[in-house]
Amino acid sequence: xxxxxxxxxxxxxxxxxxxxxxxxxxxxxxxxxxxxxxxxxxxxxxxxxxxxxxxxxxxxxxxxxxxxxxxxxxxxxxxxxxxxxxxxxxxxxxxxxxxxxxxxxxxxxxxxxxxxxxxxxxxxxxxxxxxxxxxxxxxxxxxxxxxxxxxxxxxxxxxxxxxxxxxxxxxxxxxxxxxxxxxxxxxxxxxxxxxxxxxxxxxxxxxxxxxxxxxxxxxxxxxxxxxxxxxxxxxxxxxxxxxxxxxxxxxxxxxxxxxxxxxxxxxxxxxxxxxxxxxxxxxxxxxxxxxxxxxxxxxxxxxxxxxxxxxxxxxxxxxxxxxxxxxxxxxxxxxxxxxxxxxxxxxxxxxxxxxxxxxxxxxxxxxxxxxxxxxxxxxxxxxxxxxxxxxxxxxxxxxxxxxxxxxxxxxxxxxxxxxxxxxxxxxxxxxxxxxxxxxxxxxxxxxxxxxxxxxxxxxxxxxxxxxxxxxxxxxxxxxxxxxxxxxxxxxxxxxxxxxxxxxxxxxxxxxxxxxxxxxxxxxxxxxxxxxxxxxx
Amino acid sequence: xxxxxxxxxxxxxxxxxxxxxxxxxxxxxxxxxxxxxxxxxxxxxxxxxxxxxxxxxxxxxxxxxxxxxxxxxxxxxxxxxxxxxxxxxxxxxxxxxxxxxxxxxxxxxxxxxxxxxxxxxxxxxxxxxxxxxxxxxxxxxxxxxxxxxxxxxxxxxxxxxxxxxxxxxxxxxxxxxxxxxxxxxxxxxxxxxxxxxxxxxxxxxxxxxxxxxxxxxxxxxxxxxxxxxxxxxxxxxxxxxxxxxxxxxxxxxxxxxxxxxxxxxxxxxxxxxxxxxxxxxxxxxxxxxxxxxxxxxxxxxxxxxxxxxxxxxxxxxxxxxxxxxxxxxxxxxxxxxxxxxxxxxxxxxxxxxxxxxxxxxxxxxxxxxxxxxxxxxxxxxxx
Numbered sequence: 001x002x003x004x005x006x007x008x009x010x011x012x013x014x015x016x017x018x019x020x021x022x023x024x025x026x027x028x029x030x031x032x033x034x035x036x037x038x039x040x041x042x043x044x045x046x047x048x049x050x051x052x053x054x055x056x057x058x059x060x061x062x063x064x065x066x067x068x069x070x071x072x073x074x075x076x077x078x079x080x081x082x083x084x085x086x087x088x089x090x091x092x093x094x095x096x097x098x099x100x101x102x103x104x105x106x107x108x109x110x111x112x113x114x115x116x117x118x119x120x121x122x123x124x125x126x127x128x129x130x131x132x133x134x135x136x137x138x139x140x141x142x143x144x145x146x147x148x149x150x151x152x153x154x155x156x157x158x159x160x161x162x163x164x165x166x167x168x169x170x171x172x173x174x175x176x177x178x179x180x181x182x183x184x185x186x187x188x189x190x191x192x193x194x195x196x197x198x199x200x201x202x203x204x205x206x207x208x209x210x211x212x213x214x215x216x217x218x219x220x221x222x223x224x225x226x227x228x229x230x231x232x233x234x235x236x237x238x239x240x241x242x243x244x245x246x247x248x249x250x251x252x253x254x255x256x257x258x259x260x261x262x263x264x265x266x267x268x269x270x271x272x273x274x275x276x277x278x279x280x281x282x283x284x285x286x287x288x289x290x291x292x293x294x295x296x297x298x299x300x301x302x303x304x305x306x307x308x309x310x311x312x313x314x315x316x317x318x319x320x321x322x323x324x325x326x327x328x329x330x331x332x333x334x335x336x337x338x339x340x341x342x343x344x345x346x347x348x349x350x351x352x353x354x355x356x357x358x359x360x361x362x363x364x365x366x367x368x369x370x371x372x373x374x375x376x377x378x379x380x381x382x383x384x385x386x387x388x389x390x391x392x393x394x395x396x397x398x399x400x401x402x403x404x405x406x407x408x409x410x411x412x413x414x415x416x417x418x419x420x421x422x423x424x425x426x427x428x429x430x431x432x433x434x435x436x437x438x439x440x441x442x443x444x445x446x447x448x449x450x451x452x453x454x455x456x457x458x459x460x461x462x463x464x465x466x467x468x469x470x471x472x473x474x475x476x477x478x479x480x481x482x483x484x485x486x487x488x489x490x491x492x493x494x495x496x497x498x499x500x501x502x503x504x505x506x507x508x509x510x511x512x513x514x515x516x517x518x519x520x521x522x523x524x525x526x527x528x529x530x531x532x533x534x535x536x
Numbered sequence: 537x538x539x540x541x542x543x544x545x546x547x548x549x550x551x552x553x554x555x556x557x558x559x560x561x562x563x564x565x566x567x568x569x570x571x572x573x574x575x576x577x578x579x580x581x582x583x584x585x586x587x588x589x590x591x592x593x594x595x596x597x598x599x600x601x602x603x604x605x606x607x608x609x610x611x612x613x614x615x616x617x618x619x620x621x622x623x624x625x626x627x628x629x630x631x632x633x634x635x636x637x638x639x640x641x642x643x644x645x646x647x648x649x650x651x652x653x654x655x656x657x658x659x660x661x662x663x664x665x666x667x668x669x670x671x672x673x674x675x676x677x678x679x680x681x682x683x684x685x686x687x688x689x690x691x692x693x694x695x696x697x698x699x700x701x702x703x704x705x706x707x708x709x710x711x712x713x714x715x716x717x718x719x720x721x722x723x724x725x726x727x728x729x730x731x732x733x734x735x736x737x738x739x740x741x742x743x744x745x746x747x748x749x750x751x752x753x754x755x756x757x758x759x760x761x762x763x764x765x766x767x768x769x770x771x772x773x774x775x776x777x778x779x780x781x782x783x784x785x786x787x788x789x790x791x792x793x794x795x796x797x798x799x800x801x802x803x804x805x806x807x808x809x810x811x812x813x814x815x816x817x818x819x820x821x822x823x824x825x826x827x828x829x830x831x832x833x834x835x836x837x838x839x840x841x842x843x844x845x846x847x848x849x850x851x852x853x854x855x856x857x858x859x860x861x862x863x864x865x866x867x868x869x870x871x872x873x874x875x876x877x878x879x880x881x882x883x884x885x886x887x888x889x890x891x892x893x894x895x896x897x898x899x900x901x902x903x904x905x906x907x908x909x910x911x912x913x914x915x916x917x918x919x
Contacts, residue, residue, distance in 0.1 A: 348871065505712070508708070509711055512704045519691065
């Protein structure tokens, strides 16, 4: 064993010595290129820059950047080049290793204006070929903005080598921008470039086409004008699509908040001012679930919403049934007083939550599958909004199914249409009332889970939605879920289309005024109940 | 004729109530100004300002009682009319500041200088004259109520629908007044007042005078309401409250009745707001918040709707309770109390304090009178 140990140490030593001997001998094009910097002559330095840039070594970019910033030093005796890092640390440009002590004849590699331009071009082309695709994309976009004609050769080189489709696209567009603004490109080349930029079709493209130099030929100018018109058209279309998307998103939130209200109002004629607080309870349930998960088992965090959804439904639904049994059933037939009592209740619930959890916003996290976004054409779609729309539609469909296909739904519809008749047929209307109220509140709780993902979770969460959800119900009409659906999406989309013209607040005011006017025409909403139920 | 109507409208209870108000309106300023501070009977200026505020709230409650208690219109946006009246008065007070503002601009109020407004907006013209401002105090809330009511009542928006759109109305106004470019001081509202009609708003004498005027306005409002509800017109209002469709089929123009009483009520609320602003020294958009309007409704419910005196009593009681609770260590529990009040009153005391007393009194009289049946004086809840 002992013998083996000695031999092992000896082997390591020998290998170490060999490595030390071999490393300097392994000089490649990069190390040769570095030697140019030690000559202290501008011409040599130019050769050095070009050779380093062409070497493809990982250290090439740091070396040239150091040169640009005056942090590149050389030692003529040792024929070595160093980079001065932050904190005065000196590293060997050849190996990237820190140097123990400064060599005595350390001198900076000098630059003049001619060299500076070469350095810039070299740096641009180096980042265009950086190993990280993100860096390459950034560099391509920088060229697109700068339209620097010197970058053309580097661009061509980079396009030829590029393997990532997205980066390649960006590079091609950058090249088109450079060609469009270069003085020595032919008209044909420029027309091709315009076609390329036109395909890009965003604000940058518009800026590129609009800023064409006056020296451009008429054919190019005309092509550019055409391209601008087409880009503007497509941009207007995309803005409309974007607004529609935002509107759908807002509409789904409104629908989520209003749908429970529509049920209780439609079936029982009860205005529940504490509805917003049920939403808030759902959001706080999500918060508590996440807190418990964070403390006990962080690995489950991605499932926190899946756990919170049934819990929020149960918590809010249970509170709803308590409210119905405790307060509302004594007030049937007195809707105005129900309104006041439930308002009082909302104050109490808010204050209770404030006392229990504090008045500040609570941090409810997005699970990984709900964060982030993706691009669809020229609009960005965030996953949380997308999931909320899906979630809302699921709830809506589920609720329709519940009303249509279950015994509870049948009884609920019977009570809505004719309470007295339903009671005579043996339906326990008071039980249906309690369950309906519980269902409406439970759905509000579900809304709270969703809203916790996009809004601040605070005791005032519900109040922000209550008036909007009333507007949806009033607009859509009572006693019809489709009315609520149409109402919510109409209001959401109308709001988002008004916003660019009127601003967020004025848009909202305009919507309120429009609803007040709309009520004149159809006092009972878009989808009004007809027949005897109206006067009930 | 008018005098005759007034005299006929006042029963014993109403006269006692007016006498109490008059006594308060005279006694409180006297005890504040003439009794030396060392005397146990002295009332502090704080007290005068506080109760002056309550009197304004009482007038607001009275205006709500007129439409809710007697006509069944539950407005959840009456705070809007109150605030509009307040803003009209606030604009007058702003113009009175003159060069004493921080920026010492002779015409523009401070916030406009701060926001770089080149000149006074057109709708601020004329507010340096008290008479014009006083007219606007009545006109702006009245006009809004008239236009809104004309639309709403004509298309028969009733019950909770009406309540909700009145709430939306005040919410929309709140959002608007929060904006700086509306020209009403945005978030901060109007404040830092100096003079009213040449008198310093802060001076004890001015405060006492404002208190007296508030008491007088409340008495006047009470008499107007009393005259209306005891006239034939008032009987129709009650009929509308209890059976709107039937009243319409009997040939009454329900919309016209509702519109008149709604507009009148809005003007009263505007006056209440106008008296409120110089006494508290500020008006800002939070006065428009739907919560304030609903709170005003609960004052009426506590006192007893359809009684007029109950509305006044309820406003004073609830606001005194609010002051008491929110000024001490009990502050965090005030919302529990207020919320509990909403529930307790609607569940246990639907007639309110005064209404319940009336009811008991009526029952007692009935028992005394034996067979002779006295009609129930207190109205049943609307709807």
